[in-house]
Amino acid sequence: MKTIHAEIEKLINDQINLELHSANQYLCMASHFIDEELAGIGNFFLIQSQEENMHALKQYNYLHNIGGKFRLGDLKAPDQNFKGDYKSVFEKALELELRVTRSIYNIVDKAQQHKDFATYTFFEWFVTEQVEEESTLRKLIKKLEMIGSNTSALFLFDQELGGRKSGANLA
Ligand SMILES: [Fe+2]
Ligand SMILES: [Fe+2]
Numbered sequence: 042m043k044t045i046h047a048e049i050e051k052l053i054n055d056q057i058n059l060e061l062h063s064a065n066q067y068l069c070m071a072s073h074f075i076d077e078e079l080a081g082i083g084n085f086f087l088i089q090s091q092e093e094n095m096h097a098l099k100q101y102n103y104l105h106n107i108g109g110k111f112r113l114g115d116l117k118a119p120d121q122n123f124k125g126d127y128k129s130v131f132e133k134a135l136e137l138e139l140r141v142t143r144s145i146y147n148i149v150d151k152a153q154q155h156k157d158f159a160t161y162t163f164f165e166w167f168v169t170e171q172v173e174e175e176s177t178l179r180k181l182i183k184k185l186e187m188i189g190s191n192t193s194a195l196f197l198f199d200q201e202l203g204g205r206k207s208g209a210n211l212a
Contacts, residue, residue, distance in 0.1 A: 046155045050109040052148045053160070057100045058114045059144055063137055064093035066119035070130055073123045079195075081203025082127070088207050089134070096167070103163050127195075128185040135178040142171040 071086035101111055123130050145167045152160040181202075188194040 045107045045109045046157060048151060049148075049155060049157055049160055050104070052151060053100055053104050053109060054112050054114075056144055056148060057097050057104070057111065058116065059141060060093050060097035060100065061113075062116050062119065063141060064090045064097065065116065066137060067093060067134070069119045069121045070123070070134065073121075073130065074127075077127075079127075079199045081199035081201065085202040085205050086134075088205055091207060096170075103160075107159060126185075128182060131178055131182045131185060135175065135182065138171065138174045138178060142175065145171060 067086045067090035071083045071090060073083075074080070074086060075083035104111055120133065123133075145164055149161055149164050149168060152158070152164065184198060188198055
């Protein structure tokens with residue numbers, strides 16, 4: 042017998058699909074910067090991508106622990122046309138994270154309504170994680186604003202992001 046509420050199962054599935062979409066989106070952003078000879082920024086987005094895959098896997102394991110089943114949906118192809126300046130790519134990344142945050146807030150809200158305290162508690166970690174994700178991107182966008190068209194500052198920025206190790210908090 043399933044103890045998981047059908048709506049919660051659907052929401053967690055949607056969330057896993059969104060994390061996988063995010064992983065793919067960051068993979069494309071990484072490629073854009075590597076192609077622009079900014080491998081440090083590329084490294085930043087590659088690590089972002091890995092983290093999104095880890096989020097998906099964490100939620101996937103949780104879903105099975107509570108008796109749910111995973112369903113992969115049609116993943117939308119991510120945005121791959123990065124016209125405009127480098128800052129606009131980071132702004133797109135922030136938009137994506139804000140969408141993820143709204144989605145997680147919705148899960149926490151519905152979990153509370155259904156008195157599903159296990160799901161509520163599990164997703165609290167992601168609420169905190171989103172604060173960090175948004176904050177990092179906002180700080181990097183501000184830095185890029187300051188850099189403007191200064192190429193030597195951009196070079197240093199690229200070097201800084203190239204030093205990011207998995208899980209390390211930048212900015
Ligand atoms: Fe995520
Ligand atoms: Fe994220």
